[in-house]
Amino acid sequence: GEDVEQSLFLSVREGDSSVINCTYTDSSSTYLYWYKQEPGAGLQLLTYIFSNMDMKQDQRLTVLLNKKDKHLSLRIADTQTGDSAIYFCAEGGGGADGLTFGKGTHLIIQP
């Protein structure tokens, strides 16, 4: 079935850029999403990209999509302590029903 893979942890220094990577298997996905989950909170939709786009930028966030390799990345520029959270990659609109999520990447910020 469809699958989304992410690294479990990423540690970066405050002020550096964070790059969170994700791979997916459903080539018919229409949308690819990044969600942020802080402790005890719900899922916050950060950004999404259509499958016919290569890049999307939104303030400190840059999403890159390599459709050939089925690889998605989220770059957070000038990472701050408030960015500490779990980041989920998700794909949807393809063969699967609903969104298929990765297991999430814990972003740890070092002072």
Added chain:
Amino acid sequence: KAGVTQTPRYLIKTRGQQVTLSCSPISGHRSVSWYQQTPGQGLQFLFEYFSETQRNKGNFPGRFSGRQFSNSRSEMNVSTLELGDSALYFCASSLRVNGEAFFGQGTRLTVV
């Protein structure tokens, strides 16, 4: 614009009981989806409703059911609760089926 509202935020139930969770979508959104989040399985899709009809369904047993009302509000019911049903349950609303989903804060269900 108000976000997605889920009630209650926390629930403790006993094995064998049933439970109903409620979700109010963003105004104007007609699609409501439900997801289960557990440490082991992560986030898994339960089902999606649009215009009071179930449009998509994930791989969960029939004990998990839902419905949607004419005002787009949705409820999810789990019958004959098992310990393994302990999880965080999210609902998400979208303008359309399989559209960009905005999530609520979740309901934490604990089965003892």
